[in-house]
Amino acid sequence: MTAFPNVDIANKWAKQVVSDRIPACKWVKLACERHLNDLKKQKNRDFLYKFDPKLAEKKIAFIELLPHTKGEWAMKRLTINLEPWQKFGIACTFGWVRKKDGYRRFRESYWEVPRKNGKSAIAAGVALNMFANDGEFGSEVYAGATTEKQAWEVFKPARLMAIRSPDFVEAAGIQINAGSLEIPEDGSVFETIIGDPPDGQSPHCAVVDEFHEHPTSALYDTMQTGMGSRRQPLIFTITTAGFNIEGPCYDLRVRIQEMLLGTVPDDELFGFIWTIDDDDDWTDPDVLRKANPNYGVSVYSDYLESQQRRAIQNAAKQNAFKTKHLNVWVSAKSAYFNMEQWNKCKDTTLKIDDFRNDACMICVDLSSKIDIAARINLFYRIIEGKIHYYCISPQFYLPYDTVYNGEEKQVVERYQKWMKLELLNVCDGFENDLNEIAEDIIKDAEHLSVKEVPYDEWGGFQISKQVDEAGYTSIKVPKITKVFSPAMKELEAAIAAGRFHHDGNPVLSWMIGNVVSKTGKNDTEFPDKEKRFKKIDGAVAVLMGINRVLILTSDPEEDDLSKHIEKYGVRRL
Known part of the structure; x- marks a missing residue:
C-alpha cells in the first residue's frame, strides 16, 4: 500500500483507458494521455507544472468523507465512494500545480457526463471542498444556474452533506442557513447565483451546473472576470450534452476538444467528455458502457437498455436518448478531417x-x-x-x-x-x-x-x-x-x-x-x-x-x- 492509494487508482485507470482495457471515447482517451504525458514532462526543467500527489489525495479523501444524500446509499447512511474515473478527474483538477509558486494549474474544469452518472454529488463535493477545505481566507463559492431550481441541484445536496457531517461543520466553523453556508470567522460564503448576475462577486469557485441550458455566457463570464483577486480560483462546469450548438456550453466544449487535440493548447484548462465515437452505432448496447462511466453503479444497465430500445422503436425519442444518455449533441456536425x-x-x-x-x-x-x-x-x-x-x-x-x-x-x-x-x-x-x-x-x-x-x-x-x-x-x-x-x-x-x-x-x-x-x-x-x-x-x-x-x-x-x-x-x- 502506497501513501497515495487514490492517486494510484486514478493513474492506473488512466493507463487502462489508454491501453483500451476500459472502454472510452477518444476525448476521454486524450484526457488520460495528456495527464500521463505531463507526468513524464514534469521532469523537464522547462515544463511549468508538476503533479502533487499529496494534494490530489487530500481532495479525493475529503469528498469520500461526505455522505450520500439521495437514494439507497443515503438511506443506508453511506459516505461517497468515488469511482476510478471520478478520482482521475478530481486528481487532475486539484493535483496539478505551478512549479514556481505551488498554486493550482487548472482554472477551469469541464466534465461532460450523461445523466444519472453522479454529477450532482461530485459538484457538491467540489463546492464544499473549495468553500471550507482549500485554505482560502474569505472564500466565495457560488452554485450557478439559469434557474433557482437548477442551482439548488448542487447547493441542496451540499447543504445536506454539511448537515449530516457535524464534525466537519464544527471543525470548519460553518454556519448552516436556509439559503447559504457561511464561516463567520473569515467571511466565507457558499450560495446560489442565478442567470445574469451583476458584477461585485469575488468568487474563489463557481460551480456551473447543466451549462448546456444557459442561453448566453453571461454568468460564466461574470464569474471568470470576478476571479482576478484570487490566487487559484476554479470554474467547475458539469453538464450533459444539449441541443443548442450556438450556446456557450458548446463553445466551451469546442475549446476542450481543441485543447485535447493539441490544435489550441491551453495549460490552464482541464476537461473530458464522455460520449460515443463518430463511427459507433448508437443502437448497439455495448456503447452504453462507453458513454456512461458509472454504468452499473449509479445508472443501471437495464434502465439504459430499456431507454435505448424505446428510442430505437420511436424516432421521436431518439434525439433525447442520444443527448441525455450518450452525450451526443444532435445538431452538431463531425469534423471532416482526422x-x-x-x-x-x-x-x-x-x-x-x-x-x-x-x-x-x-x-x-x-x-x-x-x-x-x-x-x-x-x-x-x-x-x-x-x-x-x-x-x-x-x-x-x-x-x-x-x-x-x-x-x-x-x-x-x-x-x-x-x-x-x-x-x-x-x-x-x-x-x-x-x-x-x-x-x-x-x-x-x-x-x-x-x-x-x-x-x-x-x-x-x-x-x-x-x-x-x-x-x-x-x-x-x-x-x-x-x-x-x-x-x-x-x-x-x-x-x-x-x-x-x-x-x-x-x-x-x-x-x-x-x-x-x-x-x-x-x-x-x-x-x-x-x-x-x-x-x-x-x-x-x-x-x-x-x-x-x-x-x-x-x-x-x-x-x-x-x-x-x-x-x-x-x-x-
Whole structure:
C-alpha cells in the first residue's frame, strides 16, 4: 500500500483507458494521455507544472468523507465512494500545480457526463471542498444556474452533506442557513447565483451546473472576470450534452476538444467528455458502457437498455436518448478531417529554403476585408508516382481592430495570443491591407518556383492584377462543389497516407479541424464551418491549391477529375 492509494487508482485507470482495457471515447482517451504525458514532462526543467500527489489525495479523501444524500446509499447512511474515473478527474483538477509558486494549474474544469452518472454529488463535493477545505481566507463559492431550481441541484445536496457531517461543520466553523453556508470567522460564503448576475462577486469557485441550458455566457463570464483577486480560483462546469450548438456550453466544449487535440493548447484548462465515437452505432448496447462511466453503479444497465430500445422503436425519442444518455449533441456536425492523423503529418524540420526549386502554389483566401485572410505556401513533389504536399510557413492577416474589438469574442482572446506569438500579420486599422498582402506574395515568389497563385473569386481579384503585372499567373478558383469535392477527398487521403506534410502552424491546424462537410448528391463534399467563429480560411486556401495541383498533374485526356482520382487510387503520375 502506497501513501497515495487514490492517486494510484486514478493513474492506473488512466493507463487502462489508454491501453483500451476500459472502454472510452477518444476525448476521454486524450484526457488520460495528456495527464500521463505531463507526468513524464514534469521532469523537464522547462515544463511549468508538476503533479502533487499529496494534494490530489487530500481532495479525493475529503469528498469520500461526505455522505450520500439521495437514494439507497443515503438511506443506508453511506459516505461517497468515488469511482476510478471520478478520482482521475478530481486528481487532475486539484493535483496539478505551478512549479514556481505551488498554486493550482487548472482554472477551469469541464466534465461532460450523461445523466444519472453522479454529477450532482461530485459538484457538491467540489463546492464544499473549495468553500471550507482549500485554505482560502474569505472564500466565495457560488452554485450557478439559469434557474433557482437548477442551482439548488448542487447547493441542496451540499447543504445536506454539511448537515449530516457535524464534525466537519464544527471543525470548519460553518454556519448552516436556509439559503447559504457561511464561516463567520473569515467571511466565507457558499450560495446560489442565478442567470445574469451583476458584477461585485469575488468568487474563489463557481460551480456551473447543466451549462448546456444557459442561453448566453453571461454568468460564466461574470464569474471568470470576478476571479482576478484570487490566487487559484476554479470554474467547475458539469453538464450533459444539449441541443443548442450556438450556446456557450458548446463553445466551451469546442475549446476542450481543441485543447485535447493539441490544435489550441491551453495549460490552464482541464476537461473530458464522455460520449460515443463518430463511427459507433448508437443502437448497439455495448456503447452504453462507453458513454456512461458509472454504468452499473449509479445508472443501471437495464434502465439504459430499456431507454435505448424505446428510442430505437420511436424516432421521436431518439434525439433525447442520444443527448441525455450518450452525450451526443444532435445538431452538431463531425469534423471532416482526422486531426489525429493530421498531427502525425507534422514535421517541424520543414524549411522553405529546402523547397526553393520545387513547384509551388501560393494560395490566397481573402473573402473578407475585416476578418482573417490566409496565404498558403503549398509545395508538391512526385514520389514513387504519388503527390506529396508540403505546407510551409503559412501566413495569416487580420486587422488590428478585429484582434481587439472583434464581434466574435470566442476567438478574440485566441487572436491576441497568436499575435503575441507572431503567428498573425496584424494590419493597422479596421481592414486588411490587400496591397501589403500582394506585395508579400510577390516578394516571396521571387525566391520560389511559383506555378500559380490561386485566389478565391469573392475577394482575391483585388490582388490578382498586381500579381499578374509582376509576371506571375493568378488563377481565380470558383467556390463550387466541382472544384472542392475532389480536393477535399484528395487531402483526406493524403493526410491518411502521410503524403501531406506541414510545419505544425497552430492557426492552420485549428482551421483544418474546423472543416465540416456539406455533403451533396453522389457523395460530393464542400467545405463548411459549423459556427461562424470557427474559421476555415486557411483550409480553403489549401484546398484551392490542391485543386490546381491535381489539374496540372492530371491526364489531359481525362475529363472528369474525380473519376480520374477514383480510377487511379490517389493520382496517376
